[in-house]
Amino acid sequence: MTMSSSYPGRGVHGRVVELLGERVASGMIREGDTLDLRSLSAELGVSMSVVRESVRVLAAKGLVDSRQKRGTFVRPRTEWNLLDADVVRWRARGGDTARLMADLAELRALIEPAAARFAAQRRTENQLADLDQALDCMDRTRGDPRAHALADLEFHRCLLAASGNELLSRMDLLVAPGLVERDILVHSADPKADPVPAHRAVVDAVRARNPDAAEQAMRALLAAADADLRRLAGTALDPPNRKDRP
Incomplete structure (x- = not known):
């Protein structure tokens, strides 16, 4: 076997x-x-x-x-329990990557810009320190796809927690499994890529208590994440029968 x-x-x-x-x-x-x-x-x-x-x-x-x-x-x-971490991993390895990544991108677009906006309004100094620490860990683990993916996940967990909304903070349960697989996929293909500046822009806006800038920085981060996947796989990441959205 x-x-x-x-x-x-x-x-x-x-x-x-x-x-x-x-x-x-x-x-x-x-x-x-x-x-x-x-x-x-x-x-x-x-x-x-x-x-x-x-x-x-x-x-x-x-x-x-x-x-x-x-x-x-x-x-x-x-x-199926499509949010189960094992199911997400099996889908990512079994040829269902396109649909999985497209669904994840849409889910994150709904959740994370709002979380960034709230974080800019409500974050505590301790939560800001957690975000800075997660950024430092992301910087240190560049070149190690799995370690970097886990550091990236911790950043997004900290941001959701800084939103000050207990339900929103647990949205990490929805995005975590797919986000880790997405980051491993992207950073394995391009280990020299540096996503830290885009994440730091979010933290800078949160630190400045600027909700508009925080939301915009998060939308820019998500757009860059989508572009990374498209550069990796071209239009193959567009799942079949998915209508174009405005």
């Missing part, structure tokens, strides 16, 4: 979860398809108990279900 694993579970179980998750998310195992657990056990060289436990993990994420007389089958995409 040759499988790579990023799933937090350990050993064989984690590798089976990772492989099956990628197969479902990529469409290799399609909606409504039945999983032959005995065949999977033989193919992967693992016990039935490992396969069943792995299927239970996928079921908890909404990808599969089991019914008497029907067996284990892939659920409709509309029932």
